[in-house]
Amino acid sequence: MTLDLNARIPSGSLAEKWDKHRFEMKLVNPANKRKYTVIVVGSGLAGGAAAATLSELGYNVRCYCYQDSPRRAQSIAAQGGINAAKNYQNDGDSIQRLFYDTIKGGDFRAREANVYRLAQISLNIIDQCVAQGVPFAREYGGLLANRSFGGAQVSRTFYARGQTGQQLLLGAYQALEKEIAKGGVKMFPRSEMLDLIVVNGRARGIVVRDELTGKIEPHLADAVVLATGGYGNVFYLSTNAKGCNATAIWRAHKRGAAFANPCYTQIHPTCIPVAGEHQSKLTLMSESLRNDGRVWVPKRKEDTAKPPGAIPEADRDYYLERKYPSFGNLSPRDIASRAAKEVCDEGRGVGPGGRGVYLDFADAIKRLGEDRIRERYGNLFEMYERITAENPYKVPMRIYPAVHYTMGGLWVDYNLMSTIPGLHVAGEANFSDHGANRLGASALMQGLADGYFVLPNTIGDYLASNKLEPVAANAPEVLGAVSDVEKRTSRLLGVKGKRTVASFHRELGKVMWEYCGMARDAAGLTKALEIIPQLREEFWRDVTVPGEGADLNQTLEHAGRVADFMELGELMCRDALHREESCGGHFRTEHQTPDGEALRHDETFAYVAAWEWAGEGRPQILNKEPLVYENIKLSQRSYK
Amino acid sequence: MNLTLRVWRQSGPGSDGGLQEYEATDISPDMSFLEMLDVVNERLTEQGQLPIAFDHDCREGICGSCGMMINGIAHGPSRATATCQLHMRSFKDGDTIVIEPWRARAFPVIKDLVVNRGALDRIIAAGGYISAPTGSAQDANAIPVPKQDADSAMDAAACIACGACVAACPNGSASLFTGAKISHLGLLPQGQPERYRRALNMVAQMDLESFGGCTLYGECQEACPKEISIDVISRMNLDFLRAAVTAPEEGRGGGGDG
Numbered sequence: 001m002t003l004d005l006n007a008r009i010p011s012g013s014l015a016e017k018w019d020k021h022r023f024e025m026k027l028v029n030p031a032n033k034r035k036y037t038v039i040v041v042g043s044g045l046a047g048g049a050a051a052a053t054l055s056e057l058g059y060n061v062r063c064y065c066y067q068d069s070p071r072r073a074q075s076i077a078a079q080g081g082i083n084a085a086k087n088y089q090n091d092g093d094s095i096q097r098l099f100y101d102t103i104k105g106g107d108f109r110a111r112e113a114n115v116y117r118l119a120q121i122s123l124n125i126i127d128q129c130v131a132q133g134v135p136f137a138r139e140y141g142g143l144l145a146n147r148s149f150g151g152a153q154v155s156r157t158f159y160a161r162g163q164t165g166q167q168l169l170l171g172a173y174q175a176l177e178k179e180i181a182k183g184g185v186k187m188f189p190r191s192e193m194l195d196l197i198v199v200n201g202r203a204r205g206i207v208v209r210d211e212l213t214g215k216i217e218p219h220l221a222d223a224v225v226l227a228t229g230g231y232g233n234v235f236y237l238s239t240n241a242k243g244c245n246a247t248a249i250w251r252a253h254k255r256g257a258a259f260a261n262p263c264y265t266q267i268h269p270t271c272i273p274v275a276g277e278h279q280s281k282l283t284l285m286s287e288s289l290r291n292d293g294r295v296w297v298p299k300r301k302e303d304t305a306k307p308p309g310a311i312p313e314a315d316r317d318y319y320l321e322r323k324y325p326s327f328g329n330l331s332p333r334d335i336a337s338r339a340a341k342e343v344c345d346e347g348r349g350v351g352p353g354g355r356g357v358y359l360d361f362a363d364a365i366k367r368l369g370e371d372r373i374r375e376r377y378g379n380l381f382e383m384y385e386r387i388t389a390e391n392p393y394k395v396p397m398r399i400y401p402a403v404h405y406t407m408g409g410l411w412v413d414y415n416l417m418s419t420i421p422g423l424h425v426a427g428e429a430n431f432s433d434h435g436a437n438r439l440g441a442s443a444l445m446q447g448l449a450d451g452y453f454v455l456p457n458t459i460g461d462y463l464a465s466n467k468l469e470p471v472a473a474n475a476p477e478v479l480g481a482v483s484d485v486e487k488r489t490s491r492l493l494g495v496k497g498k499r500t501v502a503s504f505h506r507e508l509g510k511v512m513w514e515y516c517g518m519a520r521d522a523a524g525l526t527k528a529l530e531i532i533p534q535l536r537e538e539f540w541r542d543v544t545v546p547g548e549g550a551d552l553n554q555t556l557e558h559a560g561r562v563a564d565f566m567e568l569g570e571l572m573c574r575d576a577l578h579r580e581e582s583c584g585g586h587f588r589t590e591h592q593t594p595d596g597e598a599l600r601h602d603e604t605f606a607y608v609a610a611w612e613w614a615g616e617g618r619p620q621i622l623n624k625e626p627l628v629y630e631n632i633k634l635s636q637r638s639y640k
Numbered sequence: 641m642n643l644t645l646r647v648w649r650q651s652g653p654g655s656d657g658g659l660q661e662y663e664a665t666d667i668s669p670d671m672s673f674l675e676m677l678d679v680v681n682e683r684l685t686e687q688g689q690l691p692i693a694f695d696h697d698c699r700e701g702i703c704g705s706c707g708m709m710i711n712g713i714a715h716g717p718s719r720a721t722a723t724c725q726l727h728m729r730s731f732k733d734g735d736t737i738v739i740e741p742w743r744a745r746a747f748p749v750i751k752d753l754v755v756n757r758g759a760l761d762r763i764i765a766a767g768g769y770i771s772a773p774t775g776s777a778q779d780a781n782a783i784p785v786p787k788q789d790a791d792s793a794m795d796a797a798a799c800i801a802c803g804a805c806v807a808a809c810p811n812g813s814a815s816l817f818t819g820a821k822i823s824h825l826g827l828l829p830q831g832q833p834e835r836y837r838r839a840l841n842m843v844a845q846m847d848l849e850s851f852g853g854c855t856l857y858g859e860c861q862e863a864c865p866k867e868i869s870i871d872v873i874s875r876m877n878l879d880f881l882r883a884a885v886t887a888p889e890e891g892r893g894g895g896g897d898g
Contacts, residue, residue: 069761072704127777130830140787142786166702167797280699389669452774547690
């Protein structure tokens with residue numbers, strides 16, 4: 001081990017840590033704040049909230065996004081809601097309960113202190129968002145409404161129809177625009193970070209390519225925040241937006257930031273299945289549908305081609321109800337996903353390619369009537385019909401699991417600082433709060449907690465505690481990073497091979513899904529570790545990137561991202577191979593209980609795997625941060 | 641299915657553009673419109689030609705990145721549908737489809753089907769927010785909001801800033817967009833203190849950005865993928881008028897120094 005993985009968790013009881021830490025942290029004098037420049041990469045919930053808040057405090061902020069407007073970040077697509085331990089329903093919720101549910105949901109692979117702080121801050125987030133004008137759902141009395149979500153027995157999820165992410169993001173975006181107008185934030189849309197500038201061991205800036213002019217320039221600062229989201233697109237097909245990528249965190253990793261738990265991936269059980277080779281992304285169908293829908297496949301392979309109506313009740317296998325009689329169709333995400341894969345692997349899947357299972361509302365419609373079902377799920381049924389041209393009131397939906405979220409990310413300490421001093425990481429881009437599995441409605445909570453409430457405090461402490469000498473624009477580290485990006489860009493344009501970028505991305509995605517997807521084993525992962533380097537070699541030999549570097553070139557942008565996915569994918573497989581246990585979203589078929597549940601090995605694997613870059617062509621070095629549980633007793637998750 | 645595409649190609653902001661014809665063969669009716677363009681682009685790339693540039697991201701109708709004129713209609717023939725949600729089964733084998741960028745003075749073309757919609761961000765920056773610095777909020781349930789108001793605010797807040805309303809408007813007006821934000825915030829108690837100042841400043845910015853005026857054609861609400869009603873424009877006009885009559889001089893057009 002060569003890295004300093006001290007999480008810098010404050011002493012004291014869980015409930016006091018954050019308060020105590022805020023008191024002990026150093027402050028920057030209000031008049032001095034404007035002398036500090038902070039770069040924020042990404043404008044989603046974490047980045048947008050951080051940029052706006054840092055500017056409100058008086059810092060000089062520069063914010064970057066690859067989209068044409070900061071309002072388009074992928075946080076916008078989140079549907080379900082945001083958790084907070086408000087206990088407005090008086091149903092027994094508390095900070096302690098949200099903390100425990102999150103740790104347990106994460107299969108005991110997250111840090112206690114971080115998660116407790118998240119649960120504490122959840123209260124402030126809802127207050128903040130309401131004050132900004134987020135139109136949350138309300139009851140007739142005018143007070144806020146709540147609904148239940150997976151992995152919890154209380155109603156603590158706040159929502160704005162099926163567009164909670166959009167409304168929360170617009171709140172942060174509007175605060176950001178307010179600060180842009182004031183001059184506190186300079187916004188750089190259509191700008192992609194392609195490298196990190198590290199001077200004297202500290203993050204001091206980034207190299208940015210202007211997507212419209214192709215200009216590659218250094219941007220310097222006193223601290224850098226990466227809030228660039230997750231890396232689910234390494235699988236090509238996922239519920240992420242097309243532009244979501246790992247380039248910012250991967251470039252930072254190659255400059256020295258440890259990458260933690262890369263193999264922890266969340267596969268969401270209810271998505272619309274792949275329709276054909278042309279499929280470009282996958283669309284989520286809210287988990288709430290499983291309240292009334294029954295999941296089944298034909299008992300016999302021979303029946304899979306028949307229309308569902310022609311298969312009599314006796315020939316159907318309601319496999320979730322059969323295997324999990326108490327939870328049935330509402331079994332947890334990872335279990336439902338793996339069960340669907342299993343029946344499809346047996347050749348009993350339905351629809352194109354045999355990769356789908358039925359989600360059938362016939363019984364619910366018979367019991368409640370079509371109107372009640374329309375009232376509950378009308379918009380989802382409509383969305384389904386728009387995509388598939390099938391009417392789910394008449395024929396069962398077809399669904400299949402899809403990649404949805406990545407719990408892994410850059411390693412950060414309690415202050416959200418990576419192993420490179422001055423480089424902070426927020427939201428899905430870091431690894432910190434969800435352990436091996438994220439609970440529904442917790443991603444929005446974490447992004448906003450990091451952006452509004454954690455970073456604005458901890459960055460001040462970093463700036464006040466360190467003497468930061470100015471960096472010259474022509475310092476060798478700056479020129480070196482710019483030149484590296486220029487060389488790489490010319491190299492991508494210069495291959496002039498025969499295969500398209502998209503074809504490489506699809507092929508990588510298939511390998512990742514096959515061997516590092518819902519269920520993994522040593523043989524498959526070993527095979528993937530042979531295939532991926534070959535594919536990467538072929539990419540750099542045969543990819544074709546038309547056009548030039550000096551104007552808008554979307555293929556060039558995509559090519560750079562795929563090149564990084566080719567390296568990250570390999571690390572994910574290596575991490576999955578080394579973790580000889582099953583936990584949360586990481587299911588190793590060799591490690592399961594007799595009835596097929598995830599089997600953890602706490603005595604050997606209760607640690608964060610933080611991978612350290614070892615140079616081109618060399619495998620990353622494993623560093624371990626032990627997970628110490630002082631307040632919670634580790635147990636086998638049981639949802640039976 | 642086999643289609644003929646006539647696509648606007650323009651190499652850069654200053655250059656001349658024109659329609660170019662492409663054969664889109666062997667297209668599955670299950671493809672989305674953007675997936676059809678992906679297929680065409682991949683073939684163009686393999687033939688050594690430049691792919692068609694277009695903005696897109698979430699591909700589920702919520703980010704607002706995509707948008708093009710399809711046979712002269714913003715976002716194409718389906719109602720309440722963003723381009724990414726439009727599927728090829730809405731077309732017939734043998735159809736010719738004309739694809740152009742948004743056409744509006746305030747949205748200059750960057751390349752092919754990509755336009756600059758920065759003006760919409762600047763309208764928000766002029767006042768499309770509630771000033772609530774982080775940490776200053778009271779308890780979320782301290783101010784009850786009638787459900788009906790919250791619902792109407794949400795209807796207006798559903799805007800995705802795709803720009804279809806501007807592209808569909810014969811005047812190139814951004815009134816639906818601006819009215820939607822003024823309505824969203826003005827309907828909530830939290831939005832009252834800045835309500836009139838907001839209307840003045842946002843409308844002033846809209847005028848500065850060379851959008852046209854609204855003469856109530858109503859094309860915007862037909863094109864809107866989120867079905868935002870032109871009622872929001874009446875609300876904007878009402879707030880603007882009231883503000884123009886009653887607001888003190890220094891409140892106008894200043895751009896929010898807080």
